Amino acid sequence: MGRVDRARISIEDLKGKADVDDKTWEKVSVALGGAKDCMPLISNFAFVNAKAVTTAVNSLDNAVQKGKVMLLYDLCREQCGLLLASRTTMEAGTPAAGGARAAPSGAQQVEPKRLKMSLFVDSVDDGSFALLAIEDYSSRLKFFKQLYGDVPVPQIPTREQLSALQSRLLEDESPFVDFRVWTPGQRKRLREEKTKRWTLDDGVPTKVISVSTPSLAQWRESFVIFKHAMVMLKQGSFADFERYKSAVEGLTETFGDYWSVVVEADEVMRSSHIGSYRDANPQLSWGECFVLAADDAAFWRCHVDHKVMRFHFTDKEGPQKSGKGRDPRQRASKDVSQQFCYAYQDGRHTGDKCKDGRIHLCQGCKGRHDLPRGRNLCPKAAAARASVASKGELAGSKPEGAPPENRARRA
Template identity: 30%
Template sequence: MATLEERIAAAQVDTAELRARARVDDALWATVSANITNGEGQLETIADFGFCHPADIDACLHSLRSSLERARVGLLYDLCRGVCGLPPAMITTGDADVVQHDENLVPENSAKRRKVSHYLDPVMDGSFVMMDAADYDRYVTELQTRFGEIDDDNVPTREQLSGLKSRVDAGEVPYVDLSVFTANQRERLKSVRMSVWGLDEDGEAKRRVVSRCLPYLEWTVNFRVYSLGMIMLGCGKHADFLKYSDMIGKLYRTYPQYWPQVLAADENMRVGRLSRYKQTSNNWGDAYVKAATDSAYWLEKVDRVVFQLANAGAGAPSKESVAKPKGESRSREICFGYQNGRCEASVCPNGRRHPTQFAQNEAGPVKDERPVSRLTTAANSAVTDCLGGLRNPHLSTRYLPHGIIKFKKLRESFERILEGRPQVVDAILSAEDPLADSVVRCAVEEGRMAILRVAGGCSSDLLPTHECSPVRGRLLQLLVSYSGDWDSDVPRWYTDGCPVGLEVPIPVKGVFPTEATGLEPDSDCSLSFIDGSSDLSGYSNYESVEDNPDAVISLLREEESKGFCTFYESLSDVQKAVDGKPLVLTKVAIVPKAGTVPQKYRLICDARRNNLNRHVVVREHLVLPRVIDAVADVCHLMSASHGDHVNAMVIDFESAFRTLPLDRRELHYHVVKVKNYYVLFRCLIFGLKSSPVLWGRAAAQATRLAQLLYDSRDPDCGRIETFVDDPFIAVKAATVGLCRLLMCIPAFLWLCLGYRLSFPKRQVGFPLKWIGITIWTVREGVVVSLSAQKLATICGVVESVVDRRLSLMQTELRRLCGRLSWVGHVVPYFNAFTAGLWRRLSLAEKLQQAWVPAKDLYDDLR
């Protein structure tokens, strides 16, 4: 017999002759070569192919498309093995005498096989080997030993367990289609065989396509069978698969009308993404646990998809869907016989319109303003088009279900901190400056450590992130990622600076509604750039600044001490600070703050006069709360079944706009000149068109995170409304002490994140004033009132038009409309009369009328 070296040497010849005898063409041979070499080489000689392991050849054969191709490649393999001095490996080329006379000899490859498409995945070809009945009985016995007697319908069949084992042994993802991998498998196969064939319109038998959406209850039963199969194979614990099943169940209960979307996300996870969580040191059960806790994935594949679908279904019918009438139609004519009594029927027998029907039908298509399912109780009159957060944030948090669950740990940590230090609660609710107390500062640091511990992070995340802002951007980023909040840009703004829509566009995240117009800068106006050689001898600000420059300098120096701006004495120094870019100067004015002793001022930058606002691109507009929203929140809490104590607090964000630092590329647009000084602002300024939206997104996110803390405890324990920088917080609890603690929770979170709060302006307990309106509670409900001074101002303007027939300037009319609309928040009856004034104001702006005649306003104001 030839030695191994001699056989190898004899087989170092090309396979062309044997391939011709086995009828394996070049294309099929290339496929086989690529499969066996994994695309990294070629099978050049008979030895390369003949000495391959039979298991590798078996896998290669199963990858081929047709039985004929498998037969030819198998024949070639045994021909090559014969040249190599090896016995045939294929059943079809074995010794016929052995098969005929030795009936007890059963070749290994003759084991029963089942199709993958019948038991595991209907879109996959191939087959798997059935395990021995004895092995299957052993698996079942071990399962019953661990869990007791189990219903046969819940135990995987021998075919199901064999197919699952084949995938696990091959190192593949153990995915099964739960519409195929079902309980009571035999009944399913029987129904499929009896229903997949049917007669078409010509009476011919044709196979039908069977496709359906698996119901949730059926999914849970089938996943239970699957999980038991994985447990039988030692691929995980019962708790691992139960955690994943519970996650799907929570999504179903949150979005019952969107189960197909949840099912699609589940299949996508189990088909391809599950392998990312599988490490060599753990099993598939651990991978399922990690998959269940990947909130970013479920947010992307379920929450956002549901949100988009809900918005798409809540809008008005498109214009294309409303068919226009063609030609003459009798239904558009009026039945005059109805007027004189000749036609008395409610519906005209001639098809014409009765006068009472005219107004009803001419209204046109009505906008469908149905709110998103399961998201609204107090906002049935509004369409939810965006994430929001300033108005009714308790509706916004419904889009963050994972955040509600996860924030429970953070809220419990905060409550332990505050319960252990009652003086911290007292300081937040009554002290002039709580952070002056070392106990409060220690509590805030402990709260930051709690955020770090719960959300995960390192010690560097606790540090301030920008020299011009007190907000800790990286700590905020941890909470945003932990909660699944959509607006991932805001934390980045506190770290790298925010764009203002001039040099850098403002990204849209679906927080506020988008504008339909004004999305491009005005190309008809230009900006006046200056540099070190510009002559500014004639430059001046508004009279309020020129008449009181020392007050302005003092105000700006105070801003500089907080890191919001920097003083320079020459233009060249400013240009160096902005990387040599040309500058745009902005005129400033000061407005006295009402009721301040000594007198304080607010600095206003006029970005309209220098055309900056005409170049700013803002694609969103704010949605602010109304007084009626706060009233609805208090009424809702009063009607809640738990607790007897309802209380509220109002507190301001201090230097709200100033906490947002600017992107360095936007700095050269933020320069003002006062006396001989040049002041470079490094944060948002009042007067730029994009500033309210930018701060609004930051405030909305801070409000959403605070509302999540309430929702993690009880949706009816607290509500927040934030009007720009003025949060209104209402809570309900069983005891006064718990009520006080709950009021502190949002403020404590904001202090931990670095936001500054204006504690001297804080109001605790009813009655309190919010956005100019006083609110207090009585046994019957909530009472709101307007100040007599503001009512007198409005009445004075109205009387000047009605009694003295004085015309109004366009600016005065706009101010009056705004005040009346503000009154309409409390007395909705006013809105009926304000609509006509707004319409007349719009016409005046269109016609560029500086004055509006009294006769055009008399009827609405009378």
């Protein structure tokens, strides 16, 4: 009770130092306690909930008076040994007006950690973002679970993901996230990033980047995390984002063999086009923008329907009229049932059966799995090649103490 007893003094002195006039103070007192004289002491005001004070202050018409009342609130809280409500009111460790001592060293604000956008939200964004305080992240997660119940851990956005997305929103950018890096299992993905191969590009060491299209299953996993993050940041409702997800899944059902076209259109929509709805009506929430995106038939017709038709007729007519343009390895065999489907290798075709009658297997490992696939991109094939190479090095190495005749024979 020591800090309360020390603050059981009249608030008038601090009111004068914060320059809060009686008329403004009466409005705040009525808004918080229902009476003009309900907060005569410093402790009465200091222990009021910060959200309630913010609501009362926002009801004032004068922006200058709003700032003065918030300054008074912080002075009262410091007098009681509480953390500042307005973090930018004063520098950490600066004495408060009226001789009040600064908050304890443990309460000083620490500079937030900054992380790279390219690692968590967008692989081509070279910017950075500030990491949310753990208390802020925990409170948002707790509130989310109170409303919607427990959700599986892989579907919960990490502190880094939520911080990066919030940073984009605060900068008034569209809430685009790249589903190649915005994935569940962030620690595993980042650990794999650390072990990627490097190569020399014009004498400069450069990390080898493998660009692959996420499969439909991976897209769904990433979108669920994105949906939960947007709801946690109060940017829309579950129904808003489910509407968009259903639209993309509907296109996939219609054009199942052309998933790469659908996912490319989805990226164009979320990265750039969706902002046009808000430009036309700034009052729209991002959730409402996603609903408009789902219903934008003209966009999907241009970016999906028309592209699929062009691919379809190119696949059907172009290669059959002339052998030119077809991969030489495919022209070697006239029986298409014995040929690998190259559209399946890069994700343009999906499913177990090829509509053109070719083989839907990975050309690298001769198995069926999600992207990346192909002779050079398949991770299983790469591991097998590395294993063979290591065995060859062991077989070709010269054991210690080998007799001269063996060395001569090898020579």
